[in-house]
Amino acid sequence: MLTCKELVANSSDFLDRQLSLRLRLSIRAHLAMCRKCRRFIRQMRLSQAVLRQLPEGQSAELDALAAELARRRRDMR
Ligand SMILES: [Zn+2]
Numbered sequence: 001m002l003t004c005k006e007l008v009a010n011s012s013d014f015l016d017r018q019l020s021l022r023l024r025l026s027i028r029a030h031l032a033m034c035r036k037c038r039r040f041i042r043q044m045r046l047s048q049a050v051l052r053q054l055p056e057g058q059s060a061e062l063d064a065l066a067a068e069l070a071r072r073r074r075d076m077r
Contacts, residue, residue: 002030007037011044 007030013019014027031038 002026004030004034004037007031007034008040011041015041015044015048 007014007027010019010023010027014024017024019027031041
């Protein structure tokens with residue numbers, strides 16, 4: 001039986017469908033029993049979908065925006 005840690009370690013390959021059938025089946029079996037990992041996989045799937053929708057370079061802009069907001073918050077004090 002797969003542990004939660006092993007599932008997490010294989011989760012991105014699982015979502016990319018890069019795993020062998022055997023490993024995929026043990027992950028599915030684990031997910032059927034483990035609510036925590038089901039939630040984890042769902043979150044992973046969501047964030048992958050969001051990332052895929054961002055155009056190239058957008059994440060760099062988001063980083064710059066986050067840095068700018070942090071700087072302004074500092075200035076306000
Ligand atoms: Zn688990």
